[in-house]
Structure formats: structure tokens, C-alpha cells
Amino acid sequence: MTETMTAVAKVRREPGYEVLQKEMPRPGPREVLLRVERAAVCGTDILLYKWDPLVHGLVASLPFIPGHECCGEVVAVGAEVENVPVGVRACAETHIACGQCYQCSHGMPHICRNLVLFGHQTDGCFAEYARVPAGSVYVLTRDLPPEVASLLEPFGVSLRGVEAAEVQGEDLLVYGCGPIGLGAVAAAKAAQARRVIATEVNPVRTELARRMGADLVFDPRETDVREAVLDATSRDGAGCVIEASGAAGAVAQCLACLRKGGRLVVLGNPKAPVKVTNVMRDFMHKEVTLKTLHGRRMYRTWRKAEALLAEGNVDIRPLITHTFPLSGIEQAMEAILTGRACKVELDPTATDTHSP
Ligand SMILES: [Zn+2]
Numbered sequence: 489m490t491e492t493m494t495a496v497a498k499v500r501r502e503p504g505y506e507v508l509q510k511e512m513p514r515p516g517p518r519e520v521l522l523r524v525e526r527a528a529v530c531g532t533d534i535l536l537y538k539w540d541p542l543v544h545g546l547v548a549s550l551p552f553i554p555g556h557e558c559c560g561e562v563v564a565v566g567a568e569v570e571n572v573p574v575g576v577r578a579c580a581e582t583h584i585a586c587g588q589c590y591q592c593s594h595g596m597p598h599i600c601r602n603l604v605l606f607g608h609q610t611d612g613c614f615a616e617y618a619r620v621p622a623g624s625v626y627v628l629t630r631d632l633p634p635e636v637a638s639l640l641e642p643f644g645v646s647l648r649g650v651e652a653a654e655v656q657g658e659d660l661l662v663y664g665c666g667p668i669g670l671g672a673v674a675a676a677k678a679a680q681a682r683r684v685i686a687t688e689v690n691p692v693r694t695e696l697a698r699r700m701g702a703d704l705v706f707d708p709r710e711t712d713v714r715e716a717v718l719d720a721t722s723r724d725g726a727g728c729v730i731e732a733s734g735a736a737g738a739v740a741q742c743l744a745c746l747r748k749g750g751r752l753v754v755l756g757n758p759k760a761p762v763k764v765t766n767v768m769r770d771f772m773h774k775e776v777t778l779k780t781l782h783g784r785r786m787y788r789t790w791r792k793a794e795a796l797l798a799e800g801n802v803d804i805r806p807l808i809t810h811t812f813p814l815s816g817i818e819q820a821m822e823a824i825l826t827g828r829a830c831k832v833e834l835d836p837t838a839t840d841t842h843s844p
């Protein structure tokens with residue numbers, strides 16, 4: 489093992505990331521050290537890069553290493569770690585739970601009251617090695633390739649959304665087809681949704697939505713989505729809707745598209761205060777079931793997501809449009825910010841840009 493490693497770092501409270509040589513991390517007594525095989529870029533990594541006001545409060549201190557979606561090999565463990573052996577492959581669970589609070593003691597550690605986010609308030613995985621608390625590690629049970637295993641974290645969110653929406657035999661609207669929405673389209677098809685209607689504005693993602701199984705895809709800038717959904721559903725509306733865009737006004741749009749008595753699951757982090765526009769028509773008189781989700785069940789969602797991907801029921805690989813070495817972080821951000829990319833991955837074991 490070398491004494492230093494290459495890492496991407498957020499150094500200043502302004503836009504940008506830097507590629508640095510950092511001291512090799514050593515696991516604390518209850519931590520493991522991952523040799524990162526692959527790390528995926530998430531929406532919050534982009535907000536951190538841009539230094540968007542939405543994420544200023546998420547960061548404990550600078551400098552730190554961003555990145556939270558990853559898989560790798562456990563190469564060292566602390567003295568008190570009993571549940572994770574050296575040599576296994578594992579993913580980091582972004583939600584680090586305290587183990588003591590009401591939620592942690594009632595089977596909901598993923599929404600721990602004292603939640604700490606890996607790669608936000610701790611150093612993350614855009615590096616050759618990453619330290620992860622042993623309680624926040626999912627040990628892989630299947631032989632998933634790195635580019636797929638590193639997407640278990642975001643795909644777990646998609647999968648929980650589909651589970652909560654109860655899609656079997658239903659027409660589902662997926663509002664917004666970034667990686668989370670696209671994962672939901674694919675998981676909904678695997679869960680036997682009747683038809684999947686999707687909305688998206690970016691042409692790369694629109695094409696991917698079709699490829700992942702969407703039956704109809706609308707651009708909300710060109711199409712009145714409510715009218716289109718009503719037309720497609722005998723004027724009933726969609727029995728279930730998954731909001732995955734975070735766009736301002738999206739929740740009101742989703743409620744307007746929902747069938748009376750239907751289920752709305754909100755996955756996208758709203759970029760503006762959430763409002764209901766037509767309160768009686770779209771909310772009170774609909775007897776809406778509304779569910780917000782934050783993260784994955786630890787670790788039931790992981791196990792199910794892993795099985796879906798390992799058994800080929802869902803093929804998530806088309807989402808990966810670009811893979812860069814750590815030194816290519818600027819090109820990675822550029823590919824995303826110009827709208828050419830869907831999911832972008834970093835390969836800390838590579839020095840050259842390559843296709844997934
Ligand atoms: Zn993420």
C-alpha cells in the first residue's frame with residue numbers, strides 16, 4: 489500500500505473540485521477501508537461542485553472528499569469490527585445512523601434523528617480508498633460487476649419508490665427521468681406495472697426512458713401532462729405517480745395527474761417550496777395517499793435491489809453514459825452540466841477515460 493492516494497476534494501466554498509494527493513486513510517476501530525472499484529456521481533455531488541446554496545448546510549467542514557455511491561474491496565478493518573471480513577466486496581450506505589435514537593431503535597435507522605451523510609459530512613468515495621463505518625457497509629452477496637454494484641445505492645431509492653407506489657397492474661406516471669426516475673421505470677416494469685408513462689425534458693434521458701421500458705414519454709414543456717395522462721387512462725388519471733424530478737411545481741403536477749384514491753410517492757428533493765395548486769380537485773377530494781422517502785431500508789432494500797440486478801430482471805447499465813478516471817472529474821462534471829450524460833462513473837483504478 490502506498491502512503492498517499494489520489495482523491496477529488498472540495499477545498500473552497502466556491503464552485504469547483506480539485507484533484508489532490510491525500511494521506512492514505514486508516515480505518516478507526518469501528519470502520520472499514522474500501523479500495524474503491526467504482527464511484528458514481530449523484531445529483532448532490534453536482535450541487536456540491538456548483539456550490540449551490542441548497543447544499544451549503546450539508547457540509548460539516550472543508551476540505552472534504554465528495555462521493556457516496558460506490559463499491560469496492562474491503563482491504564482493512566478496525567479492531568472492533570466483527571461483521572465485515574477483509575477481502576469481501578461491499579458498498580457504502582450513505583446514511584450513517586447513530587444506533588441510539590427513536591428511529592434507530594424502531595427499525596428505521598435510514599432516517600436516524602442524528603443522521604450523518606457519507607460523502608457530505610464525512611470524506612466520501614471519489615478517491616482510491618474510502619473509510620466507511622462498519623455499520624454503514626453492505627457486503628455484496630452476488631458477483632455484480634463494479635459499474636453495476638456502484639449503482640445499488642441510487643437504484644435502491646428507485647426500488648423503494650416503486651414498492652411504495654404499489655404498481656402491479658397499475659398505470660404509473662414517473663415524473664422526471666434522471667437516474668432515479670429511470671431506475672423507477674425499470675423497476676416498475678419488473679414489478680408488472682400495467683403501463684409506465686414518463687416525463688422528461690432532456691433528449692438523452694427521453695431515449696433512455698424508452699429503453700428502460702416506458703410506454704409513453706412526454707416533454708412537460710411541450711405537452712399538457714395532465715391532459716395526456718387523462719387521455720391515456722380513460723380520464724381516470726394514473727393510479728400511482730412517482731415524483732423524481734425535484735422541479736418546482738412538480739408535486740402539484742403529479743397530484744393533478746393522480747387518479748382519485750391514488751398513491752403519490754415523492755423521491756425528488758424539491759428545489760422550491762411544495763405547493764398544492766388546486767387543493768379541492770387534486771388533494772382533498774382525491775383521498776390521496778402521499779409518501780415521501782429518504783434513502784434505503786438497511787439493508788432489506790439493498791438485498792432486493794442486488795437480486796433484481798444480479799438475476800437480470802433489471803438492467804441498469806444503459807444509464808451509465810460515461811466513465812472517467814479521478815483525474816477526469818472536470819470532464820465528468822462538464823458531461824453532466826451540458827446535458828450529454830445520464831449516470832457518470834469514476835474509476836479510481838483507471839488513468840484513462842474509457843467507456844463503461
Ligand atoms: Zn446519491
Ligand SMILES: [Zn+2]
Binds near residue numbers: 585586587589590591
Ligand atoms: Zn439514530
